[in-house]
Amino acid sequence: MSRSYSRGARTARILRQISAVFILAALVVAFLVPGDTANLLARAVSAWQFFPAADRAVYEVLSGFKVGGIAACISAIVILLATGLFGRWYCAALCPLGTLQDLTALIQGKGGQRYKRSFKPLRLAILLAVIVLSLLGAISIASWADPWSIFSRFFTYNLRPLIRLVHKEDLMGLSIVAMGLSGAAFMAILGASILSRRWFCGNFCPVGSVLGLLNSISFVRIRLDDRKCVSCGACASVCRAACIDVSKKRLDATRCVNCLSCLEVCPTKAFRYGGRGYRKTVSRDNTPVMNRAQFLFFFYRGAVTVSLLSILPVRAFPADRNQPYPVLPPGARSIDRFTRTCIACGLCVNRCPSKVLQPAPGLIAGKGFLVPRLDYSISYCQYDCTVCMEVCPSGALEKLNRDRKHLAKIGDASLVKTRCIVFTNGTKCGACAEHCPTGAVRMVVGETGLPEPVFTSSICIGCGACHYACPVHPLQAISVTGLSVQTIAEQPSLNLFDTTPQGNNPEGSEDAFPF
Amino acid sequence: MMSRREFLRKGGALGITGAVALLSKKLPQGQLWAQPSSDIVAVKGGSLSSRLDRALQELGGVGAFVQKGQTVVIKPNIGWAQEPRIAATTNPELVKRLVEQCLQAGAKRVWVFDHSCDNGPASYKASRIEAYAKEAGAVVVSGDKSSIYKSVIIPGAVKLKKTMVHELILEADVFINVPVLKEHSGAGMTSAMKNLMGIVWDRGEFHRLGLDQCIADCCMYRRPTLNLVDADRIMLTGGPRGHAGSKYDEQNMLIASTDIVAIDAVSARTLGQVPENFGYIGKGERQGLGIADLSRHAIRRIRI
16 A cells, blocks of 8 residues: 555545534534524434434335335435445444534543453344334334434433523423433433443444445455554554554454544554455454354344234234323324334424423333323414424335425324313313314304303314413413324315404595594 | 621611512503593504604604603514414514614613513514514513512502513603503404503413402503504404404504503504503593593594
8 A cells, every 4th residue: 555545544534523513513502402404414424323214214115115215215225335336334424413422532531441351142132122222113212222312312301401501591391301311311321432442333332233244245344454463552442432452463343333443553554444345265353243154143043033024013002092182293193103103302492492302201002102292281282383294214204295294193183171261261262263274163152241262173183272271270271282193184165254244344444544 | 607697787788679679670660640631643545654654743853752862662463473464463563663762762671572472482472563563673572471570559549459570661751551452252352452461471360360450450560651553454353363254344544542441542552442441441541540531531642
């Protein structure tokens, strides 16, 4: 190799770092700043996070490409293909949790880092558990091993409330469970990284395991030439994945994240990023995850498990009929589909402008853990808003446009007149009707001589405006519950309000003063 | 360690200081019992801006209300995340012109806020009021967090004796109320009096204690220096939020008065109704907020 080689490595390393820092910075804005630009960033970056992308692609395939079409699968396919061809770039260039772990090296100081053995059974067990749980429909539980979800939840449930506290905003709907678990998972991963760099990525992360496996068989990746290596240890002290064993002159390709640090520091240029090269024998730098016999065993057993699970799926967790259904975000379609596809990363919860989206307490339908639902004690769903569907990176929320969202029925209200202020106090109210965007609740003067609420279910979309606005507490006179399957409401008729007293001003009263 | 006596002494001193500070904050610049002017100005035709200019001119110019170096708070109706054409919110052009007028009169600062019913930022944006007001040089303040509302006692209130009011209402020298006139499913009509519900944090309480009485009580806290009712495009049905089937009356009018009761009585007539149809007008009159009987007012009807 010529001199220009290490310069090339440096350029590539800088490009990788720019990408990593850009993604992290974009996400910091996307998670912590309100507004449309941040939503756009959230959407653009999260679309390229592997776990939700894979979730989205699998759902798309299962639904026969009817929801988002092939476009919804592109990022998953690109990441897999690129990794198979060019190695595991994803983890050090696109994964924000990976970048944050790399930043722990700053605390750690220079040197001090050694090769750490990986515990392969753990990786395989986690990967298998994630796949099995996902197929069973408990993907929101499986996602507790996913780096994107862990990152997103930490920013949503731990950092964002802090920012809101600083701005003296009202902190409503804080879930102690969400805060505690998100914080603990995030801190544990960063802590582990201080002890052993990117411990999570090489020993736990299911995305890392898949991409690592692909890396070890990819055409182009970082390779260590054991004939050139002098075991000086320069590489190991900068390696971001603690994956170079200098005493054995080996690089664990299943954990290498292409950070390229080794290429720059190696005094003998024993590393190269490239193809298999001229040597016929398989170089010793490849430490296989398992041998061929093991691989076949796992493959067949995995295939059998997966096919069995997909034949008899998801009935494992029936919905609890005794509980009222939670109100799910628009585009969720049904409780069963939603809980099977939502990874509970909390991005929608974070971006929801009215903060009505909150993690549900307990398990929804026995399998959705901390998945978002609408909490009408906090706010209500804004009629014209489509942010949750726009930013959702998994296949959980179908992207409905504004017109379709206006008719998406996510719940249904029920009016209990015996609790209504107009009847109990004999005073005017109408808080429900004034907030209702469709006219499903409207005020009509009745026997009391006052405007009384009248409810039409067929045009109610379940947005919760009435529920939130109803001043009767703690049991509202009008309240909204969710539906097991979301439907489409009827278009409100244009003469809904013709019963209102219109006064005696005919059209075109422009000239005369009416008083 | 502090001795008990010392603790009591210090605590007492602190309490008295606090009480004095609170009281001095709570008494709004002596306008509470000022006699309302009986002038009502209604201007029809022209643009929203020219209507405002003319109305202010009739009332002695904006300088009659805003002195040099004063702070002004403008309270439009930004209740809903609706576009200006829906007329569920005050027309942004009117707000913009008013901000300009105040600044021209030498106002030190002009604030604009409302406690929206829909999501605050969404309403500020959709109504275009935030953009227009900022363009004119106003400081647009959010109204959707409880930390900017202060606990106050409302002297003379019947039901709503204590509530939380936006701090700018306590702070500003001049308070201008700029509602949009429309039909309201709950209160019947929303104009100047009902618009002040948006200076309060907890509106649910209004409904629980009795809507009409609380609207009247709320107006007792600080009477606006001036009320300007946007009666350009009046929503006659489907209010206050507005629906696809809402009917409108294009009145192209602006009404101005310092008497909040009188201006609501005029608003009622404009809707084709009588002031007696709206309980809060009568209650407000009985509580000394103004005079609903239009025959006792000098009304200037101007067409431009």
